[in-house]
Amino acid sequence: QSDYGMYLDNEMSTKRNFIKNNVHRPNVTPDFIQSIKDKIRVV
Amino acid sequence: MDQKEKHEIFEKELFPHLDALNTFAYHLTYDEDYAKDLVQETYMKAYRFMDKYQKGTNAKAWLFKILKNAYINHYRRDSRRPTKVDFEDVVNYQDSDDDRGSSYFDLREEIFENMMGDEVTTAINSLPVDFRTVILLCDIEGFTYDEISKIVDIPTGTVRSRLFRARNMLKEKLKEYAESLGFEDKRGNKGNEKSDE
CATH class of the missing domain: 1.10.1740.10 (RNA polymerase sigma factor, region 2, helix turn helix motif)
Known part of the structure; x- marks a missing residue:
């Protein structure tokens, strides 16, 4: 078991996919984008 | 500027x-x-x-x-969210730089075929916030351990051990969902990390 117990996290010098592909990513609407830009303009 | x-x-x-x-x-x-x-x-x-x-x-x-x-x-700590639980004490107790004491949780690939995005999101959102955060930063956004360490203000070793535990917790959650959907693990030695050898 100890032998059984970094590579996929790219933490090594010179297989997650399911989670990455299925996580919910809320839609960013053009209105939301514009609202942020409008607020920035008045800062 | x-x-x-x-x-x-x-x-x-x-x-x-x-x-x-x-x-x-x-x-x-x-x-x-x-x-x-x-x-x-x-x-x-x-x-x-x-x-x-x-x-x-x-x-x-x-x-x-x-x-x-x-x-x-x-x-x-917003008063609008009174049901939130503060997991910091739990996490501080559980965190260490050494994850060798934890066993790897095995999840059969067939489970993936029975899952939909909603279950993944529900499973991720059911994790304590500190574990959820490292999964999101590493597995979804691709930050390095060092970057996560700086974003979350914890040592790099703690990032690694927290990720290890968070992924195991997520696999357990997904396994529960798979079983609730009728998927049955027929190996007879569920969760046994030696089962794949």
């Missing part, structure tokens, strides 16, 4: 991370409206403190740190 330069940096280096920030905020808050408030606040703060940002450096990590701090300061 004049206004024109600030706007240029904002458009070219900060705004492209809007989708990623929104996804992160959503999984911290479970709520699309709260998430938008959080993202908006993040960009307002980033713009206000643009002088502290060095052009061409890691804009994404900088924004994520601002968002994480905003979440902690204004949302986590």
Whole structure:
């Protein structure tokens, strides 16, 4: 078991996919984008 | 830094991370409206403190740190969210730089075929916030251990051990969902990390 117990996290010098592909990513609407830009303009 | 330069940096280096920030905020808050408030606040703060940002450096990590701090300061203990549980004490007790004492949780690949995105989101959102955060930063956003360490303010070794535990917790959650959907693990030695050898 100890032998059984970094590579996929790219933490090594010179297989997650399911989670990455299925996580919910809320839609960013053009209105939301514009609202942020409008607020920035008045800062 | 004049206004024109600030706007240029904002458009070219900060705004492209809007989708990623929104996804992160959503999984911290479970709520699309709260998430938008959080993202908006993040960009307002980033713009206000643009002088502290060095052009061409890691804009994404900088924004994520601002968002994480905003979440902690204004949302986590917000009176509008009285049912939130503070997991910090639990996490501090469980965290260590050594994950060798933990066994790897085995999840059969067939389970993936029985799953939909909703179950994945529910499973991620059911994790304690500190474990959820490292999964989102590493597995969804691709930050390095060092970047996560700086965003979350924990040692790199703790990032590694917290990720290890978070992934095991997530696999257990997904396994429960798979079983509730009728998928049966027929190996007879569930969760046994030696089963695959």
